[in-house]
Amino acid sequence: MTTRAGFVALIGEPNAGKSTLLNRMVGAKVSIVTHKVQTTRARIRGVAMAGDSQIVFVDTPGLFQPRRRLDRAMVAAAWSGAADADVVVLLIEAHRGITEGVERILERLTEIGQGRKVALAINKIDRVQAESLLALTKDMNERFPFVETFLISAEKGHGVEHLRDWLAGEVPEGPWLYPEDQIADLPMRMIAAEMTREKLTLRLHQELPYQLTVETENWEERKDGSARIDQIVYVIRDGHKGIVLGHKGETIKAVGKAAREELEEFLGRKVHLFLQVKVRPNWLEESERYSEMGLDFKDGN
Numbered sequence: 565m566t567t568r569a570g571f572v573a574l575i576g577e578p579n580a581g582k583s584t585l586l587n588r589m590v591g592a593k594v595s596i597v598t599h600k601v602q603t604t605r606a607r608i609r610g611v612a613m614a615g616d617s618q619i620v621f622v623d624t625p626g627l628f629q630p631r632r633r634l635d636r637a638m639v640a641a642a643w644s645g646a647a648d649a650d651v652v653v654l655l656i657e658a659h660r661g662i663t664e665g666v667e668r669i670l671e672r673l674t675e676i677g678q679g680r681k682v683a684l685a686i687n688k689i690d691r692v693q694a695e696s697l698l699a700l701t702k703d704m705n706e707r708f709p710f711v712e713t714f715l716i717s718a719e720k721g722h723g724v725e726h727l728r729d730w731l732a733g734e735v736p737e738g739p740w741l742y743p744e745d746q747i748a749d750l751p752m753r754m755i756a757a758e759m760t761r762e763k764l765t766l767r768l769h770q771e772l773p774y775q776l777t778v779e780t781e782n783w784e785e786r787k788d789g790s791a792r793i794d795q796i797v798y799v800i801r802d803g804h805k806g807i808v809l810g811h812k813g814e815t816i817k818a819v820g821k822a823a824r825e826e827l828e829e830f831l832g833r834k835v836h837l838f839l840q841v842k843v844r845p846n847w848l849e850e851s852e853r854y855s856e857m858g859l860d861f862k863d864g865n
């Protein structure tokens with residue numbers, strides 16, 4: 565069996581229908597990762613299996629005209645997600661056509677998109693007459709060399725399967741990024757890791773080693789209804805390990821307690837959380853691409 569796997573970034577103006585489309589493509593298999601923790605890194609929104617392909621969708625905050633600093637950071641994250649993806653899909657709204665926002669995205673795509681696979685998906689086709697779609701398709705393709713154009717209605721499901729199957733064939737050949745049996749609880753593992761990372765950030769303030777990541781290694785459902793969760797905090801230097809552990813292990817203990825309490829509240833049941841701190845000097849190099857995507861790098865990927 566030849567497997568394929570890769571990253572797909574969905575970009576578009578706010579309200580274009582990205583979430584609706586993602587939910588449809590990912591289906592019930594993987595729920596969407598949403599959590600209040602704000603970070604500017606692009607993260608995984610879901611993983612779709614289509615035939616022998618694994619499509620990993622990365623989140624891109626809506627592309628709007630940034631004003632505040634945080635907004636600028638979010639838009640930058642959206643673009644970096646797009647720059648690293650194997651395929652970019654630009655989603656626009658059929659009834660709104662080429663808005664100023666779309667024009668700005670096209671300008672930016674022209675700058676970064678050269679040599680990149682960019683497809684166009686015209687969404688909400690249920691809201692317009694068929695004839696207008698032809699003109700819009702032509703107009704958009706004159707402005708940018710899209711490799712393919714799809715006419716879809718994310719809400720009604722029209723054309724969505726076709727788009728997903730096409731993406732499945734476009735992601736590069738290679739081993740799956742996630743074992744199939746892990747996909748189902750992937751979002752929970754990520755959320756749990758993120759909670760611990762957030763507690764570390766709160767606790768350590770400026771002392772926080774910049775290059776640090778948390779991975780959920782193991783998740784075990786226990787008969788009594790509780791969950792045992794094992795996580796590893798990876799740092800790149802011995803000195804960082806000391807900071808994370810704290811005097812007599814006080815810091816990591818407090819972090820573990822706070823993370824466990826939040827997890828218990830989130831899951832509505834008892835949690836046993838075990839944290840380990842490990843030094844992995846090359847972590848950053850090994851995982852750069854993955855961590856940028858909000859992915860926790862796993863050996864062998």
Ligand SMILES: Nc1nc2c(ncn2[C@@H]2O[C@H](COP(=O)(O)OP(=O)(O)OP(=O)(O)O)[C@@H](O)[C@H]2O)c(=O)[nH]1
Pocket residue numbers: 576577578579580581582583584585625626687688689690691716717718719720
């Ligand atoms: N008529 C119609 N409405 C749609 C379609 N797809 C999405 N919508 C609606 O468009 C609105 C925005 O959809 P979202 O999926 O939240 O859009 P988004 O791009 O994720 O928005 P942001 O999170 O703000 O970036 C929602 O009210 C959807 O129900 C479609 O195919 N047809």
